[in-house]
Amino acid sequence: MMKKLSPRHAVIPAAECVACGTCVDVCPREAISIYRGSYAQIHEEICVGCGKCARECPASIIRVEARR
Numbered sequence: 144m145m146k147k148l149s150p151r152h153a154v155i156p157a158a159e160c161v162a163c164g165t166c167v168d169v170c171p172r173e174a175i176s177i178y179r180g181s182y183a184q185i186h187e188e189i190c191v192g193c194g195k196c197a198r199e200c201p202a203s204i205i206r207v208e209a210r211r
């Protein structure tokens with residue numbers, strides 16, 4: 144059976160990310176990794192949309208949106 148996904152998930156605009164790693168450190172689900180040292184990437188199927196990363200991002204670029 145497919146695991147039910149959360150209704151919302153985080154979105155990071157890669158071009159605005161400075162790859163500081165704060166979101167990686169604070170995510171309780173380990174749903175974020177830094178891609179090739181250059182930007183943060185959300186693993187959307189793991190993300191539960193809690194918004195912790197968005198609150199902690201020093202650049203304030205993370206949005207939590209409804210899944211499409």
Ligand code: SF4
Binds near residue numbers: 169170173174185193
């Ligand atoms: S919204 Fe929550 S679960 Fe999703 S990436 Fe951010 S901190 Fe992790």
Ligand code: SF4
Binds near residue numbers: 166183200202
């Ligand atoms: S906290 Fe913000 S700026 Fe830092 S790696 Fe995550 S998305 Fe990028």
